[in-house]
Amino acid sequence: AALKVDLARVDVKAAGEQLGLSVAAPGTLNGAVALSLGQLPERLTLADALPKLSLNEAKLTYAAPSTDTSFDLHVSQHDRGLLIQGRGNVRQNPINLNVKGGSLSALLDSDTYPVDGTLRLGDSEIVLKGQVGTTATPITAQLAVRTDRFPLTDEQTLRDVDLQLDYREGKLAIEPSRLRYTDRGLNLDLAANLRTRRGKMKVDAKGTYKDKPIRLNFTGDPPLRLLDGPYALSARLAIEKTEVGIDGSIARPLQVQGLDLEFSAAGPNPARLSGLLGYPLPDLPPYSIKGQLAREGSKLRFKKLDGRVGDSDLRGSLALDLGVTPPMIDADLRSDNIDLDDLGGLIGAAPATGPGETASTGQKQKARQEAKSPFVLPHEPLGLAAATGKLDGTIRFRGKHIKGRAIPIDDLRFVLKLSGASLKLEPLKFGIGKGSVSSRIELDTNNASAPAGKLEGEVTRVDLRKLLGPFDISDDSLGLVGGRFKFWVSGDSMADLFASADGGMFLLMTGGRLDQTLVEVAGLDLGEAAVTLLGDDPTGVPIDCAYISLHAKNGITTLTHALVDTRDTLFLADGYVDFNQELIDLVIDPKPKDFSLFSARAPLHVEGRLADPAIYPGESAWLKLGSAAALGVLATPVAALLPLIEPGTGQGSPYCSGLVSTLDRARKP
Numbered sequence: 001a002a003l004k005v006d007l008a009r010v011d012v013k014a015a016g017e018q019l020g021l022s023v024a025a026p027g028t029l030n031g032a033v034a035l036s037l038g039q040l041p042e043r044l045t046l047a048d049a050l051p052k053l054s055l056n057e058a059k060l061t062y063a064a065p066s067t068d069t070s071f072d073l074h075v076s077q078h079d080r081g082l083l084i085q086g087r088g089n090v091r092q093n094p095i096n097l098n099v100k101g102g103s104l105s106a107l108l109d110s111d112t113y114p115v116d117g118t119l120r121l122g123d124s125e126i127v128l129k130g131q132v133g134t135t136a137t138p139i140t141a142q143l144a145v146r147t148d149r150f151p152l153t154d155e156q157t158l159r160d161v162d163l164q165l166d167y168r169e170g171k172l173a174i175e176p177s178r179l180r181y182t183d184r185g186l187n188l189d190l191a192a193n194l195r196t197r198r199g200k201m202k203v204d205a206k207g208t209y210k211d212k213p214i215r216l217n218f219t220g221d222p223p224l225r226l227l228d229g230p231y232a233l234s235a236r237l238a239i240e241k242t243e244v245g246i247d248g249s250i251a252r253p254l255q256v257q258g259l260d261l262e263f264s265a266a267g268p269n270p271a272r273l274s275g276l277l278g279y280p281l282p283d284l285p286p287y288s289i290k291g292q293l294a295r296e297g298s299k300l301r302f303k304k305l306d307g308r309v310g311d312s313d314l315r316g317s318l319a320l321d322l323g324v325t326p327p328m329i330d331a332d333l334r335s336d337n338i339d340l341d342d343l344g345g346l347i348g349a350a351p352a353t354g355p356g357e358t359a360s361t362g363q364k365q366k367a368r369q370e371a372k373s374p375f376v377l378p379h380e381p382l383g384l385a386a387a388t389g390k391l392d393g394t395i396r397f398r399g400k401h402i403k404g405r406a407i408p409i410d411d412l413r414f415v416l417k418l419s420g421a422s423l424k425l426e427p428l429k430f431g432i433g434k435g436s437v438s439s440r441i442e443l444d445t446n447n448a449s450a451p452a453g454k455l456e457g458e459v460t461r462v463d464l465r466k467l468l469g470p471f472d473i474s475d476d477s478l479g480l481v482g483g484r485f486k487f488w489v490s491g492d493s494m495a496d497l498f499a500s501a502d503g504g505m506f507l508l509m510t511g512g513r514l515d516q517t518l519v520e521v522a523g524l525d526l527g528e529a530a531v532t533l534l535g536d537d538p539t540g541v542p543i544d545c546a547y548i549s550l551h552a553k554n555g556i557t558t559l560t561h562a563l564v565d566t567r568d569t570l571f572l573a574d575g576y577v578d579f580n581q582e583l584i585d586l587v588i589d590p591k592p593k594d595f596s597l598f599s600a601r602a603p604l605h606v607e608g609r610l611a612d613p614a615i616y617p618g619e620s621a622w623l624k625l626g627s628a629a630a631l632g633v634l635a636t637p638v639a640a641l642l643p644l645i646e647p648g649t650g651q652g653s654p655y656c657s658g659l660v661s662t663l664d665r666a667r668k669p
Contacts, residue, residue: 068092084117093122093151115141124150124161140168155185163194172224174201187211196222210276214239226253239276242267246293257295263302264290269362271345279327280387283345285310285358291317298323305333310342310358311403329393329418338399338412347378347494375582376610377495384443384451384492388421402430421446428457435462435480450500452490459483459507479543483507487552498579499555509546548573555579559586575606582610 058075071088082104086097099117119126130141145163152158159182164175173196180191192205203218220233231253237244244265251258266288267273270281289307293300302318316333342358366380395416402409411431417424425441439457462481487503490496546564550557555578562573575586586606608614 062088071095073097090121094120095122096120099128112140121147122150123148130167142166156181156183160191170224171222174223180207190214190216192216209239212240212276229253229258240267240272242273248293259293259295261293262290263293264288269345274386279390280383285342285345287314289314311339312342312399313337324392326390326392329391329395331393331395333395333397335397335399337401337403339403340409347382374609374611375495377493377498377579377582379493379495381492382494384423385421385445388418388423388445392418392420394418423451423453433463433481435482436460437462439485447490450490450492450496452488454486454488454503456486457484459485479510479546481507481509495579501552501555501557501579503552504560505548505550507546507548509543577610584608584610584613 056077058073060073061071062073063070067090069088069090071086071090073084073086075082075084077083078100080103082101084097084099084101086095088095097117097119099115099119101115101117102113114130116129117127119128124145124147127144127146128141130143143163143165145161145165147161148159150158150161159180161179163177163179166173166175174194175196177194178192179194180189182189187210188207190205190207190209192203194201194203196202199222201218201220201223203216203220205216205218207214215238217236218233219235221231225231230249230251232249233246235246242265244263246261246263248259248261250256251260266286268286269284270287271283274281287307287309289305289309291305291307292303294303295301298321300320300322302320305314305316305318307314313335314333315335316331318329318331318333321328321330395418397412397414397416399412400410402412409430409432411429413430414425414428417426421444423441423443423445425439427438427440429436429438437457437459439455441453441455443451443453445451459482463479483506485503485505487501487505489498489502490500544565547561548559548563549561551560552558556576557579558576559573564571570591572589572591573586574589575584577584577586584606587603588606589603604615604617606613606615
């Protein structure tokens with residue numbers, strides 16, 4: 001910083017041994033200096049003049065109304081030295097200066113100049129004592145700063161300051177000192193102890209940040225290394241049971257550029273830091289991660305990320321551009337093995353908490369509450385509005401192998417795009433049963449009532465034999481499934497999204513066998529009812545083709561068409577699922593093609609809460625779906641879905657193409 005004063009007038013007057021000097025700058029600076037030269041020889045040299053030069057008195061007045069600053073300085077001769085006194089105001093804070101120094105000739109000619117005095121600014125006191133070098137002699141000084149309160153800005157304040165500094169031989173040491181720093185804007189209150197030990201600066205601090213306890217331990221190079229760098233440091237920060245570590249160096253510390261740092265972070269749940277950081281973080285199990293931290297202009301780069309989240313591994317890189325509003329994120333993340341339970345928090349569900357599973361104390365408590373709930377769908381708010389607006393950018397993720405609770409999923413891929421109030425997952429794709437599910441989710445959180453958007457996608461060649469392999473079902477029980485779906489939804493929890501759904505789904509399966517084992521896999525304990533529905537053939541009923549179409553309106557999903565075609569029986573279904581109350585009401589109706597089978601097979605009724613439905617014999621669904629006209633309209637959608645389960649166009653399929661022909665004949669007069 002530099003002070004520049006444009007002098008409008010400088011007057012010099014000499015009378016005998018006395019020399020007078022006056023200066024003026026309109027509205028800013030006015031002053032006068034009176035000097036004594038003593039008896040000078042006829043041939044004057046600087047070496048002759050300096051010892052004889054003395055200061056009688058100097059007065060200066062400085063005023064800067066724009067910064068509410070004014071200062072009067074008075075310098076006089078005192079006990080063979082100078083007495084420097086000043087008084088004024090700096091931004092309405094009173095300032096007082098009282099310093100004793102050596103003579104004027106000593107200041108101009110000696111190698112060192114002694115000073116001893118105090119500077120008071122408001123309630124603050126700075127004590128200065130030492131030798132100031134005037135030529136090549138190193139400065140030696142001791143500086144003590146004491147204050148109860150020293151405002152830095154309108155929101156930032158230093159309090160309870162007792163700072164002891166010792167400068168000698170070009171090095172600044174901090175004697176055991178303390179201070180307290182508060183920032184009302186950040187809601188930060190931090191009390192710190194500082195000292196220099198073995199050539200390193202050490203800071204131990206604790207306090208609160210946004211009303212949460214915080215602890216900081218810092219070790220770094222001596223303070224003066226901050227001026228030119230590189231500056232080596234090691235820091236540990238603890239907050240909300242989360243530990244963050246940073247080790248390395250900064251090439252240009254005052255500009256926070258040239259970062260060469262290793263970082264680590266570990267905690268019970270990233271979401272606990274969302275409110276503290278001001279950015280949305282996902283709800284996940286306990287995690288630990290490490291990597292490299294660098295800065296390029298306004299971008300922070302987290303490179304070579306490597307860690308674990310719950311029972312899943314995580315690697316990749318992330319860049320955060322803080323030079324734009326809102327900040328821009330760009331991330332590439334990947335995992336070799338993901339435990340699907342670890343992602344439960346993303347949909348408002350707790351992770352699994354059984355033996356061998358990783359979960360925090362809070363997540364275990366949440367899991368116990370979910371176990372007691374009569375609902376299947378999570379009601380926990382997803383915080384979709386908080387996930388948008390604070391950050392823009394793209395997050396790409398790929399998980400090779402997914403460990404599910406029962407369903408084998410692999411090759412999970414998604415691209416999350418954030419832009420203003422818009423959140424998009426395009427695509428969200430994963431492999432399942434040697435097939436795939438590819439979808440696209442788009443949500444707008446700018447909706448006044450709740451986030452709203454749509455979900456659409458395709459199910460392609462999913463082999464149910466692979467999908468349900470963990471249930472030890474015979475290969476003959478299952479076939480290939482394909483389909484399409486599209487729903488419009490709104491809400492901020494999975495329960496709300498399901499309860500608001502409008503749209504539909506079409507599914508087609510070819511091959512397989514309807515038997516007791518397959519029914520049990522659906523979670524239904526049919527008992528003797530299975531015999532009523534399927535007959536008493538222990539090998540089950542071979543499935544030629546199965547077709548289901550669903551229509552959703554305001555969260556009530558209705559079976560518009562549902563049939564399973566076998567060699568001798570056509571199974572029909574009718575009913576609905578109400579996701580507002582999580583209720584189900586379905587009728588499964590077998591229609592034997594051979595009249596002799598009627599006595600062996602009867603309708604079945606599934607009714608009650610989704611979590612625990614009741615099953616008993618019920619009324620027929622034939623009135624809705626049994627007519628030839630009603631069956632005939634199914635030929636077109638069934639044919640359209642064939643390419644999703646059969647290679648090529650699906651022509652020549654021994655299963656569903658036969659059903660298409662039958663349905664097509666049914667609609668012809």
